[in-house]
Each structure stands twice: as C-alpha cells, then as structure tokens.
Amino acid sequence: MMSWFQRLFGDRLPERFPGELAKHEHALAYSPVTSGGHVVVTHLGLWLPDGVSSRRMGWHLISKATWSAGTLTITESQQIGVSGDAVLLRDREPAAYHLTQPGKVPLLVRQRVDGSIRSRHRQDLPAGGVWFVQRKIPGQDGVVMQARIDPGTDLELVAAIASKVTEKSATFED
Numbered sequence: 001m002m003s004w005f006q007r008l009f010g011d012r013l014p015e016r017f018p019g020e021l022a023k024h025e026h027a028l029a030y031s032p033v034t035s036g037g038h039v040v041v042t043h044l045g046l047w048l049p050d051g052v053s054s055r056r057m058g059w060h061l062i063s064k065a066t067w068s069a070g071t072l073t074i075t076e077s078q079q080i081g082v083s084g085d086a087v088l089l090r091d092r093e094p095a096a097y098h099l100t101q102p103g104k105v106p107l108l109v110r111q112r113v114d115g116s117i118r119s120r121h122r123q124d125l126p127a128g129g130v131w132f133v134q135r136k137i138p139g140q141d142g143v144v145m146q147a148r149i150d151p152g153t154d155l156e157l158v159a160a161i162a163s164k165v166t167e168k169s170a171t172f173e174d
Helices: 004-009 105-116 155-173
Strands: 028-030 039-042 044-049 053-058 063-069 072-082 086-091 095-098 117-125 130-134 143-149
Touching: 028 105, 039 053, 039 105, 044 095, 063 086, 063 105, 072 105, 072 143, 072 155, 086 155, 105 117, 105 130, 117 155, 130 155, 143 155
Parallel strands: 086 143
Antiparallel strands: 028 039, 039 044, 044 053, 063 072, 072 086, 072 095, 117 130, 130 143
16 A cells, blocks of 8 residues: 555655665656666656666756667767857667566656757758757756757757857847
C-alpha cells in the first residue's frame, strides 16, 4: 500500500542508491537496469547508473529520449562553448538502458524532456545544420538558448549565427 508521502512526493529511492539528491530533490519513479543500478526520475533530471555510482543529467541536456522494446535510449548533449547568450552543444553517443520494471519511467522521461522545451527552430546550413532550442533549466528561473550543432557543421558559423539570434531575442524581450 502506498503511503500518503509517496502519493504526494512520488516513489522512494531504490535501496543502496549511490547518488546524492539535492536538498529539495525527490524521486518521482525509478526502474532497475539489467546491467546494474537504477534509472531514477526526479524533477531536476534523470539519474543514470555510471559504473558503481550514479549521475544526474538535467532535463535540458537530453536532446533525445526514446522507448522501445524495454529499452530507454538517451542522447545527452555536451556543452562545447558559448556564443552571446547561447550555449553551444553537440550530442554524445546515445546510451541504452534496458529497464526491468519500467513502470512510469518512460512516460515521465518523455514529459520532462518535452516540458523543458519552450521553442525550437531548425536552421539548415551548407554543410550540416543546427537546432536553436529555448529550454527551461530545472530549478532555475527563465530559459536558456541552446544551439545544438549537427556533426560536421562549421562551429564558427554556428557561433556567429547564435550570437545574432540571442541579440535579436534580447531586443524582443526589452
């Protein structure tokens, strides 16, 4: 039977969870992973097993999350620079986690990733392209402009465009 605390704040953490949640962070759902450890969903991000430990990935850094045949596949973005007020990102290789008891984890991941996006625009360039995405960072006010760069795209060209985009968006906000 679920306690009132669990109904209000979500599921408790799995036993022997190696991560350390922030002061007001709480688990919403979790699932064991066949390779060991747990995937844990919180309002601040997705905790993923990382060897013998666990690390939290903020919702604003997940560029893609898919659920298929019991496997949650996460593509994380890595910050590679800043241009104007835009953060420049490149995707890392996707990581797959086979969940043994997924419960509501896949649904919550989808909701949280989609919920962090405020707007997005694709800009195709002569060699590649870039996604400009305004995203909410969990636990912070406001949004951040992200420029997620396709592999092989000219970083200097994207940085110049990103700087102009953030200048124009700042003009609209004033």
